[in-house]
Amino acid sequence: MGKMIRVLVAKPGLDGHDRGAKVVANALKDAGMEVIYTGLHQTPELIAEAAVQEDVDVVGLSILSGAHMTLFPRIMELLKEKGGGDIMVFGGGIIPAEDVEELEKFGVARVFGPGTDTNDIVSFLKEKLHG
Amino acid sequence: MRSAAKLDKIVDDFRAGNTAATGRLLSIMENGGPEAERVIEKILPDIKGIYRIGFTGPPGAGKSTLISRLASYYRKQDEKLGIIVVDPSSPFSGGALLGDRVRMQNLSSDPGIFVRSLANRGTLGGISNCTDEAVDIFDASGKDVVFIETVGVGQSELAVAEKTHTVVVILVPESGDGIQAMKAGLMEIGDIFVMNKSDHQDAGMAAREIEASLKMKRVEEGDWEPRVILTSGLKDEGVDRLKESLDQHRKYLEDSGLMKRKRREILYSRVRSALIDRLDRRIRSSRRITELVEARMEDVYHSRISPYTLVHEIDSMIKIE
Numbered sequence: 126m127g128k129m130i131r132v133l134v135a136k137p138g139l140d141g142h143d144r145g146a147k148v149v150a151n152a153l154k155d156a157g158m159e160v161i162y163t164g165l166h167q168t169p170e171l172i173a174e175a176a177v178q179e180d181v182d183v184v185g186l187s188i189l190s191g192a193h194m195t196l197f198p199r200i201m202e203l204l205k206e207k208g209g210g211d212i213m214v215f216g217g218g219i220i221p222a223e224d225v226e227e228l229e230k231f232g233v234a235r236v237f238g239p240g241t242d243t244n245d246i247v248s249f250l251k252e253k254l255h256g
Numbered sequence: 257m258r259s260a261a262k263l264d265k266i267v268d269d270f271r272a273g274n275t276a277a278t279g280r281l282l283s284i285m286e287n288g289g290p291e292a293e294r295v296i297e298k299i300l301p302d303i304k305g306i307y308r309i310g311f312t313g314p315p316g317a318g319k320s321t322l323i324s325r326l327a328s329y330y331r332k333q334d335e336k337l338g339i340i341v342v343d344p345s346s347p348f349s350g351g352a353l354l355g356d357r358v359r360m361q362n363l364s365s366d367p368g369i370f371v372r373s374l375a376n377r378g379t380l381g382g383i384s385n386c387t388d389e390a391v392d393i394f395d396a397s398g399k400d401v402v403f404i405e406t407v408g409v410g411q412s413e414l415a416v417a418e419k420t421h422t423v424v425v426i427l428v429p430e431s432g433d434g435i436q437a438m439k440a441g442l443m444e445i446g447d448i449f450v451m452n453k454s455d456h457q458d459a460g461m462a463a464r465e466i467e468a469s470l471k472m473k474r475v476e477e478g479d480w481e482p483r484v485i486l487t488s489g490l491k492d493e494g495v496d497r498l499k500e501s502l503d504q505h506r507k508y509l510e511d512s513g514l515m516k517r518k519r520r521e522i523l524y525s526r527v528r529s530a531l532i533d534r535l536d537r538r539i540r541s542s543r544r545i546t547e548l549v550e551a552r553m554e555d556v557y558h559s560r561i562s563p564y565t566l567v568h569e570i571d572s573m574i575k576i577e
Contacts, residue, residue: 128287129350154351159375164358171364175357178370180279208269208276 130158130254131181135172136165137200140190145217145239149185152243153250169196173203176212182254183234188218197228213253217241258291267298270397275370278397282372285389292389302396305519306338307506308404310420312382312442315408317426318452320359322489322498323403327363329499330401336368338394338402342384345375352376356405370394381415382406388419388526409442417445418525421518422505424498426450427466429458443469446482448501454486454494480508535574545570 134150136143143165150160161179163172176184184204188196197216204212216228217237225236234253237246258266266284269277285292311319320341330337341356352375363369374384383406384390394402406416417423425446436443449470451463467484475481485501487494509515539545548570555561 131283150353154346154353155349157346157349157351159345159352159354161354161357161373164355164361167361168365171361174275174364175371177276177279178364178372180276180283208274 128255130183130250131161131179132158132183132185132250133161133163133172133176133179133181134185134187135163135167135175136187137167137169137172137196138188138190138192139166140188141165142189143187145189146185146187149187149217149243149246152247153185156247156251158250169199169203172200173207173209176204177207177209181212183213183215183250186214186216186218188216188220191219193218193220193228194224197233198231201232215246215250263291263294264298267295270299270393271302273397278370278393279372281393282390285386285393286374286377286384288386288389292386296389296392299392299396302398303392304395306391306395306399307401307515308391308420308422309401309502310404310406310416310423311426312406312409312413312416312423312445313426313450313452314410314428314431317408317428317431318489319405319408319426320356322426322450322452322487322495323405324360324363325489325492325495326498326502327360327369327403329495331366331368334368335400336398337370338391338397338399339363339369339371339405340374340384340387340390340394340402341371341405342374342376342382342387342407344407345377347378350377370397370399376407380413382409382413383415383419388522391419411439411441414441414445419522421509421515422447422502424448424450424502426452427462428453429456429462431462447480447505448498449482449484450498451484451486452489454488455491459486478512480505539570539574542573545573548573 132153134146136146150162153160161181163175186197186200201214204210213234215234220236220238228236235249266277266280270281281295284295311323313319323339327337343352343354343356345352354373354375356373357371360371363371372390376384379385383404387404391402404416404420406413423445425442427449449466451459451466453459463484463486470482483501485494485498487498552566552569556563556566
């Protein structure tokens with residue numbers, strides 16, 4: 126057995142639509158990962174702090190509010206500040222294609238849009254983290 | 257495995273109060289083995305014997321919500337807190353959904369509190385098998401008190417009692433009647449019983465039934481008398497009384513010498529279980545024993561020898577005295 130993959134799944138910001146985040150969290154659990162789910166309405170500070178306390182390998186953010194261009198960079202900046210700069214960040218939600226490109230340039234590992242097969246997320250994470 | 261220099265760096269950062277380094281050391285404890293042992297050696301001078309409180313009870317009793325309320329009462333007295341929350345690992349996938357932080361959102365912004373979610377990774381008993389080691393990390397990091405929240409338990413997952421100084425059993429009005437309360441197991445390990453969800457119409461009655469069954473137990477003069485406290489974690493009612501009772505129990509433990517005894521018992525059982533682990537690893541990695549087992553299992557399968565005969569043969573190969 127390889128090293129256990131630990132994932133933080135969080136919903137930053139104000140929208141209350143957590144179905145997607147829960148579906149992903151459940152799929153990652155079923156794929157043998159330890160998933161820390163933190164719930165709705167999280168500030169970037171709370172998410173980054175939880176990620177380093179939990180020593181996760183990856184943070185998954187679900188954003189449907191339109192504030193992704195602010196929230197992703199802010200959380201990644203805070204992770205770096207707190208000594209978690211090596212933590213991979215991926216995301217999902219309602220995010221326009223041109224923004225996806227921008228975010229991936231900024232260092233977001235991947236953005237998964239609506240309709241994504243959860244198996245794709247699982248294999249993406251396993252490949253990235255176990256090589 | 258990390259290089260010695262890299263491990264030293266993590267320990268140095270941990271000593272400097274870095275959260276990420278503390279998180280990393282907790283992972284090293286979870287993964288166990290020689291690396292975890294090396295970390296414990298390094299931090300041993302910083303370990304003072306932190307006060308441990310266990311919180312247990314059935315799933316959905318409100319453990320996490322109540323703990324997050326209670327935490328603020330400790331913070332008001334400027335006590336620094338480590339919180340370990342345990343959820344079950346899936347026996348099928350090995351994965352886990354660790355959801356206790358959802359109820360503890362207000363705690364992450366306080367630098368005096370460190371919350372860590374642990375999956376039980378198949379350990380029975382309601383806690384993680386690295387509980388002692390994780391407590392050591394909190395202890396060495398200068399925390400004053402550690403909360404250990406078990407998985408939602410049934411009647412006989414009682415390991416938390418062996419790993420803590422004070423046990424709080426959290427129940428709800430639906431947990432059962434007076435007969436349930438008289439049963440062995442969970443109802444025998446509590447120093448303090450909490451009837452949570454006190455706004456429920458049956459809460460008062462349920463609390464009185466627990467009280468009545470506790471009164472049936474003999475308590476020697478001067479011993480601690482377990483008590484029942486009505487709380488609502490959600491509405492923050494009765495939590496102040498829970499804190500008072502916890503303070504009283506802590507004082508009782510110190511005054512009676514029980515704290516010292518419990519600390520010794522925890523360390524003694526830790527030596528025992530580490531020894532058993534070590535022996536188990538040695539037995540499994542011994543080529544001579546493996547060969548003997550392979551050769552003799554056929555005899556066991558065909559009832560030519562009993563399982564115990566084989567064990568005697570193995571035992572005689574391990575010369576301890």
